[in-house]
Amino acid sequence: MGFRGRIRALVVEHAGTGLPGPELERRLIELGFVEGAAVELLHQGLFGGDPIAVRVAHATIALRRREAMAILVSAEVPA
């Protein structure tokens, strides 16, 4: 919880979701997950910490870990 970072890449080829990779990629981008955007983990669910709520730039987005796996984030080094 409270993990902060910046999106490095979207890697959708091997995501274990019900969606084809390119479709998952488009949906993630439509919700604001683009390279360079700042992200912060805000909340997680009771069972297996799933789903999660993530702050991405100006919005808070809820998604499951399975889809979130496609978002590669590099941790922000505290200044």
Add this chain to the structure above:
Amino acid sequence: MSSAAPTIALVGNPNCGKTALFNALTGSRQKVANYPGVTVEKKVGHFTTPAGRTLQIVDLPGTYSLRARSPDEEITRDAVLGRLTGEVTPDLIVCVADASNLRLALRLALELKRVGRPVMLSLNMMDIARKRGIEIDAARLARDLGVPVVSSVAVRRGGTDDLLREIDNAVTNLPAAGTSSWKAPDAGELRGGQREADRLLDAAVRRGGERDVGTARADALLLHPVAGLIILLAILFVMFQAVFAWARPAMDAIAAGFTWLGALVGSAPLPDLLKSFLKDGLIAGVGSVIVFLPQIVILFFFILVLEDLGYMARAAFLMDRIMGGAGLHGRAFIPLLSSFACAIPGIMSTRVIDDRRDRLTTILVAPLMTCSARIPVYTLIIGAFIPDQDVWGFVGLQGLVMFGLYATGIAGALGVSFVLKRLIWRHSAGEPFMLELPDYKIPQAKSLAIGLWTRATIFLKRAGTTILSMMILIWVLASFPQPPEGATEPAISYSLAAMIGSAIQPITEPLGFNWQINVALIPGMAAREVAVGALGTIYAIDGGEGAAEKIGQIVAGQWSLGTALALLAWYVFAPQCASTLAVIRRETGSWKWMWVTFFYMLALAYVAALATYQIARALGAG
């Protein structure tokens, strides 16, 4: 709709306050219909600009992109592009954005610019943005974006003045319809769009990336893994308490009103057949449906308040994993919750689910949730057969049985969805659960009132059309042929309904049902609770004060406990509602799914009632 008035389309992200803006512009001059062939709600209204022009305005379902993923979003795309047959292409697109959450809206605005119609950006909820210290250079944004930008506060008097002025400007010199260069963007184009939107944002907006402090504090509690779930359950508890307790006086008053009206007709100097038609067919039939209006209004009051607050998305978040175990989508939570009042609004609200299979699963299991129409039947049988005593000293046995019936319905719904998803459709991964959690907002009384009014009129219209015609059909079945001269049995025993009841006797015998129950089940197809009144007719009891109690006494004397329990089990599962089936046909656009629902529910009901009766008999209660 006249095509003479220029048409404005409102497009925006979900939760951007688009509907509040629509309500502020049109007030009561709006109506809700369905787009032809699909069941997406079409909200159209009219308003007059300061320059005295009357314009037509369409509120389109919220979307992040014109690239449609759900039936709702397809409508938005097709309406914007003018692809809907019989609908005019909008003359002006107003892109509505939440001023404190502009990032995704700007990307949508860039996409809308490619449609080839004039676009304008309305920065909505400016008051909230200002309060949070967000500064937006609207002039700069308008220059960079290349479209007019105005600010609006939908919920305040005069808050739409700027928008109206700009609309007036725009419609005075509308260009001829340009050609659309829009095509579904691929990932690269979307990424480019978002980059450009981020550039616009950096240039024109100061601050705005920070979280809303109030929302962050509330979420720390409301989205807490444990406390959040407890609070959700508490909210649901209050909601059901309200639906059942608060609605009672109003329901009693409506029922009394219809009884009085029936008695009035009953004593009028009219031919018997006409009297029966008016009293038993028309008044009793319509009355038995309208009596649920208070419950529906209260339920929708809660749903609309929670929705406007921004809590519904949180409820879906909290429930996603729990429902996911049964193969249901987190977003199915709201439709299934509504189905406790009535499966019809529940099924209608499945439109929030993007994936077709997820949506179908929800539609198929929604009728298994215990709707309020089952309550009169449950109450009658429980009151007649279950002793009014406490178990463990403090829990009422009758209440416990009632709770058991609810639990059985829920378990049935989870079981069916599990079987559908895991064994029949087998798409193991399923549709992703991704949604924005909007900042909390105080619900506005005016929007609530308009929302409630819309729901109530939709319900009443259906009661006046579909359900009324069903009632008339069932009255005919129960009234013809007429009893012969000197008949000793109640008139219904000579009717078509009784013939059908006797004909299916061999099939329902193993369930412990007698022919009277069979006959009551037929009018019960119109609406479940009508079965109670039908039993009254069959056992020749006049309606009016205390009728239900008298029916209870009679069935307690005539049925065995096994029969009563089997009938309860039947009612948990049986597809005893023609209107629900009609709505399923409409929502899925196919007869196939209606019949699938009908037969799977019938099979479950038969097996459940059979097992109940046979076990009860084996234990000596047959």
